[in-house]
Amino acid sequence: MSVERRDRGLSFRAMMPNAITALALCFGLTGIRFGFAGDWAMAIASIVLAGVLDGLDGRVARLLKAQSKFGAELDSLSDNIAFGTAPALIIFFWALQEAPRFGWTVSLALAVCCALRLARYNARIEAADQPHKLAGFNTGVPAPAGAGLAFIPTLLWLITDAELFRSWQLVMPWTLFVALLMISSLPTYSWASIRIRRSWRIFALAGVALLGAALINEPWITLLVICLSYLATLPFSFMSYQRVKQRRATAAD
Template structure:
């Protein structure tokens, strides 16, 4: 009996079986070294600051937190410049920020001035660390709906700079046993509480994200930057602390000005996709 199947079709099926590629194994997700190394450097700087505070070297601790802030501003920019953004890097950066600008400043200021107050000294330190956690969580949720020109609430690096700036100024003035100086203790209490609460407000603080970069600026702006650098070099602790205080108040001034002009004070476009989260967007 003759096989009814054409010879050509049989050969064609055999060829397809031979040519069909084998399934490839799923590609492993890698971790980019450069931006995450910068994030780890910022984390180490905050750890170093805590260790220095435990040993009574508060000026060194302040400088280490400032170094962490500089490194924190670089990791994201480096990731975007080198096209090495990743979900892992975003989560790593957020966790490192919680340590660098949440836990570390709270522990340092408590060790510096608040511990002799007893349990009342816990209040500003806890409000600060809780405010940093809430601020970072809200930032991660609202990242797609925020006006990029502003931060919603005082950013955690600026809050840390405000608290560390006070410590640096007082330590530079030669006041060492601050627990025995009432005005210093209460200044630390108020500044730490203010920084912690300011992180969870809706006041708009300018982000500087649209400043510089590829956008041109007038020549006078460069002259102003030159003058600021010259002023900082004269007395870094006091000048920087004055700048931190000015920035820490700027959000409330902008908020009041917008309310006075009848303009929307919120920097959030209310999300309708997640009705359960509307409270986060106002």
């Protein structure tokens, strides 16, 4: 029976999540290509599309019951390139190559910290002792969110055309700060920790529709608002985790 199944090959359903992941990888590499050409708007758009696809592949895999070890490894590789290597190169050629010292080093820090974050996640994926994950939180800023935060100066520059936001004196410390956020132990909100009341379901759907319309009409302002909103949640996620931790300690006592 098992031999007969192997002879049939893989179903298209089993390949769908991996195809989405591969497409996200392609968009990440395309972002590097646009960065080399100096087309910064298209470079960021490519990384954003890679982020959208990255958010879909895991959910499609669970929906189709097509999770696999191969898919998990491919997803990690895609994330490393699309949200670590590509943003690091784009930011370097956009602003940090003008830095007299350490511009390339800070770009490398963003790429390396993204890789370290993904390696830490993969190493702990089957570990039983994961207090953040068990409470519904991530450890550190996820790779796609980190890429978005790293692009905040670029988004401000695209909106205002002010050279201040392109200055390496501003971009360098900000990029290093985002790199450290990715490898930090800061508890951050995950999709699993977000709950919407049933009575708010219609309003949530309307909000998603309005968000899509805003992305079409004013993409850079909308992306900037999303990134700043996520940044604003970091203190609240820390306080929420501390409350969860305190409740669990009280229950254990």
